[in-house]
Amino acid sequence: MKQLDKFVEExxxxxxxxxxxxxxxxxxxxxxxxxxxxxxxxxxxNLNAENLYEISSPVKRWVNAKNSIPVVMSRAExxxxxxxxxxxxxxxxxxxxxxxxxDLIPSIFINKYFLRLQCESELKSLLLKYKNNFLLNIKSDxxxxxxxNNVIKTLLVIFRAILRLHDRQVxxxxxxxxxxxxxxxxxxxxVLAKLARVKYEKDSYTKQExxxxxxxxxxxxxSILKQVDAxxx
Numbered sequence: 185m186k187q188l189d190k191f192v193e194e195x196x197x198x199x200x201x202x203x204x205x206x207x208x209x210x211x212x213x214x215x216x217x218x219x220x221x222x223x224x225x226x227x228x229x230n231l232n233a234e235n236l237y238e239i240s241s242p243v244k245r246w247v248n249a250k251n252s253i254p255v256v257m258s259r260a261e262x263x264x265x266x267x268x269x270x271x272x273x274x275x276x277x278x279x280x281x282x283x284x285x286x287d288l289i290p291s292i293f294i295n296k297y298f299l300r301l302q303c304e305s306e307l308k309s310l311l312l313k314y315k316n317n318f319l320l321n322i323k324s325d326x327x328x329x330x331x332x333n334n335v336i337k338t339l340l341v342i343f344r345a346i347l348r349l350h351d352r353q354v355x356x357x358x359x360x361x362x363x364x365x366x367x368x369x370x371x372x373x374x375v376l377a378k379l380a381r382v383k384y385e386k387d388s389y390t391k392q393e394x395x396x397x398x399x400x401x402x403x404x405x406x407s408i409l410k411q412v413d414a415x416x417x
Contacts, residue, residue: 187246187249188222188283191242191246192206192284194239195226198239201229202228202230202235203226203227203228203284203285204229204259204285205225205282205284205285205286205287205288206226206227206282206283206284206285207225207282207283207288208222208281208283209275211279221251222252223252224254224255225254225256225257226255226256226257227257227258227259227285228256228257228259229258231256231257231258231261235256236256263291266292266293267298268302270295270298270299270301270345271341271342271344273294274299276289277289277292278354294348299345299348299417300412300415303342303345303346303349303412304409306338307342307405307412308409310338310339311409313334314335314402315402318331318398318402325394328398329389332379332397333382335401335405336376336379336383337383340358340361343361343362343364346368346412347364349415352364352367358380359377362380369408370411372404375401376404379397
């Protein structure tokens with residue numbers, strides 16, 4: 185991965201001893217020949233505006249190569265964020281690769297109380313966004329398809345967290361995640377599986393399916409939110 189190697193060398197040169205760790209996370213983390221779309225977390229000892237300015241040029245080149253903008257944080261931020269970013273940290277624990285420096289992953293502690301709380305918060309945000317998109321885009325099939333893709337992507341993030349709350353191993357395929365989560369939450373599996381197949385397996389909607397799913401999904405998000413709100417860990 186010449187692109188990644190070059191980026192790491194630039195970060196080492198710019199940050200010096202202040203650079204603690206570079207961690208790849210997400211679906212591409214362990215794909216050795218991944219060309220782009222690689223998520224990185226950069227941990228430094230101390231973080232200030234000068235540090236950000238120094239690495240801004242290599243970061244821009246990295247993003248221009250179709251990668252996500254790296255998450256940059258100090259060591260103190262890393263250790264103090266396990267509560268507010270419980271979902272993200274639990275995802276990182278499951279799929280990561282140390283690109284450079286110290287392995288900070290063993291220090292991650294996920295409190296199930298905060299993990300459930302963030303699931304509830306994400307669901308409330310999702311419900312609000314979906315209602316707004318429903319109001320603005322319901323007459324556009326093209327736009328609603330984009331909305332549905334975003335909804336299933338967010339629900340799968342939440343479902344992975346729900347499975348971890350119940351100490352279940354998270355499957356790889358989206359439809360399998362949905363099937364396993366149905367052991368703990370009641371929802372329309374047919375609708376959510378259809379959304380997953382459209383987004384990840386090149387399935388498509390008929391006009392009738394789209395109309396039905398748009399309405400059914402609103403009820404499902406509302407129902408899932410109530411169920412997660414009632415969970416106790």
